[in-house]
Amino acid sequence: MSSTISAAQASKVSDEGTRRRYDLMDMARRIPDVIELGRGDPDLATPTHIVAAAKEAIDRGVAEISDPAGLPELRRAIAEKLARDNGVTVDPKDGVVVTSGGQEALFLLVQTILGPGDEIIVPDPRYTSYDVAIKMAGGVMVSVPTHERDGFDVDPDEVARRITPRTKAILLITPGNPTAGTITPPHIRAIAALAIRHDLLVISDEIYEKFLYDGAEHLSIGSLPGMAQRTITLNGFSKTYAMTGWRIGYAAGPSTFMRELRRRKALCSVCAPVVSQWAALAALRGPQDAVTEFQQIYTRRRTMMLECLDRLGFTYGEPRGAFYVFANTSSTGMDSIDLSAKLLQEAHVLIFPGTGFGEQWVQYLRITLLQPDDMLAEAMRRVERCLGNEADKAMKE
Numbered sequence: 281m282s283s284t285i286s287a288a289q290a291s292k293v294s295d296e297g298t299r300r301r302y303d304l305m306d307m308a309r310r311i312p313d314v315i316e317l318g319r320g321d322p323d324l325a326t327p328t329h330i331v332a333a334a335k336e337a338i339d340r341g342v343a344e345i346s347d348p349a350g351l352p353e354l355r356r357a358i359a360e361k362l363a364r365d366n367g368v369t370v371d372p373k374d375g376v377v378v379t380s381g382g383q384e385a386l387f388l389l390v391q392t393i394l395g396p397g398d399e400i401i402v403p404d405p406r407y408t409s410y411d412v413a414i415k416m417a418g419g420v421m422v423s424v425p426t427h428e429r430d431g432f433d434v435d436p437d438e439v440a441r442r443i444t445p446r447t448k449a450i451l452l453i454t455p456g457n458p459t460a461g462t463i464t465p466p467h468i469r470a471i472a473a474l475a476i477r478h479d480l481l482v483i484s485d486e487i488y489e490k491f492l493y494d495g496a497e498h499l500s501i502g503s504l505p506g507m508a509q510r511t512i513t514l515n516g517f518s519k520t521y522a523m524t525g526w527r528i529g530y531a532a533g534p535s536t537f538m539r540e541l542r543r544r545k546a547l548c549s550v551c552a553p554v555v556s557q558w559a560a561l562a563a564l565r566g567p568q569d570a571v572t573e574f575q576q577i578y579t580r581r582r583t584m585m586l587e588c589l590d591r592l593g594f595t596y597g598e599p600r601g602a603f604y605v606f607a608n609t610s611s612t613g614m615d616s617i618d619l620s621a622k623l624l625q626e627a628h629v630l631i632f633p634g635t636g637f638g639e640q641w642v643q644y645l646r647i648t649l650l651q652p653d654d655m656l657a658e659a660m661r662r663v664e665r666c667l668g669n670e671a672d673k674a675m676k677e
C-alpha cells in the first residue's frame with residue numbers, strides 16, 4: 281500500500297468550491313486596500329460582559345477540562361434558552377453537547393447519523409461544510425433545489441419526492457447560508473409531518489435564528505409535536521454574539537442520540553475550550569441588548585446593500601434572515617467565478633462566487649454585510665464603478 285495520500289483520499293476532505301474560496305482569500309491578502317465581503321464572520325465586537333466573564337475565568341485559573349458534553353451550568357443555560365426561545369425541550373444533563381463551534385457539532389452530528397450509503401436530504405444552495413462531513417461518513421447527499429423566486433424557501437413536496445428507503449435524515453438551515461432565505465412555518469410543519477411519517481431524523485441548524493427581517497418568523501422544528509425525539513438542534517455563539525474566534529457552539533436533542541455524540545466529542549477534542557464555555561454562559565445569562573443592536577446594524581446594512589443591488593440590476597431572493605445576500609448577477613453577462621475575480625482584481629472587493637455553495641450557482645454571488653457601514657458603502661461604490669465602466673465599454677463597442 282502506498283504511503284502517500286492519494287487524490288481520492290484528499291478529495292474526501294475538500295471540494296472545488298471551498299478550494300476556490302481559499303484561493304480568493306489568498307489573493308485578497310496580497311491587496312492592501314481590499315474590502316472583504318467574503319467569509320461569514322461578524323465584524324462586530326463581542327459584547328464586553330462576555331469578554332469580562334472570560335477574563336474572570338482566566339483569573340480564576342480554569343485550566344482543567346470540563347465534562348466532554350460541557351460545563352453543567354452551561355448545558356443547563358442552553359436547555360433553558362431552548363425552552364424559552366425555541367419551545368424545544370431537552371434534558372440539560374444528557375441532551376446537550378457543547379462543541380468547538382457549530383462546525384464541530386455539524387461534523388460530529390453527520391458522522392453519528394450516517395453510515396455508508398445512507399441518504400440525507402439537503403436543500404441547495406447549501407453550506408458545503410455539510411457536504412464534506414457527509415462524504416467522510418460515506419453518506420449520500422440528496423439535493424433539493426430551492427429558488428430565488430421563492431426566497432429560497434424549501435418546498436415540502438420537493439422534499440417528499442426525494443425520500444427513499446435509504447433516507448436517514450433531513451437537513452434544514454433556517455435562516456440559510458448562503459441564501460439568507462428562511463423556511464416558512466407552514467413548510468416547517470409540513471416537513472415535520474414527513475419526518476414523522478417516514479421515521480427520519482432532522483438536523484435543524486438555527487445558527488442565524490436571531491437575525492430576521494421584514495417580519496420573518498422563526499419556527500424551531502424540534503418544538504413541534506412528535507419532533508423532540510427526532511430533531512437535533514444545532515446552534516452556536518459565533519453569529520448571535522459575534523464570537524467566531526471563541527469556537528463555541530452546541531447540539532441538543534434526544535438523550536440516547538446525544539450520549540453517542542458526547543462519546544464522539546470526547547474522542548475528537550475532549551471538551552470545548554473551557555474559557556469559551558464560561559464566556560458562552562455569560563452570553564446566555566447576561567443582557568441581550570447587544571443582539572438587538574446587532575440586528576439593527578444588519579438591518580441598516582441590508583437596506584443599503586439591496587438599494588445598491590437594485591441600481592446594479594441584480595436580482596435576489598428576499599433575504600429574510602442572516603447577514604447575506606445571494607445576488608443573481610446574470611445581468612452582467614459574466615459567470616460569477618469570472619465576476620468575483622474581476623471584482624477582486626479591479627475593485628479590490630472580495631465577494632465569493634455562488635459556486636462555493638453548489639457548483640450550479642454560477643450566476644450568483646454571496647455578499648456578506650459584515651463590514652462597518654462606511655466600508656460597506658465604499659465596497660459597493662467600487663463595485664458600481666467597476667461594473668458601470670464595463671457597461672459603458674459595452675455601449676461603446
Ligand SMILES: Cc1ncc(COP(=O)(O)O)c(C=O)c1O
Pocket residue numbers: 320380381382383384386407453456457485487515516517518519524528529
Ligand atoms: C449554516 C452554518 N452552520 C454552522 C456554521 C458554523 O459556525 P461556527 O463553527 O462558527 O459556530 C456556520 C458558519 O458559517 C454556518 O453558516
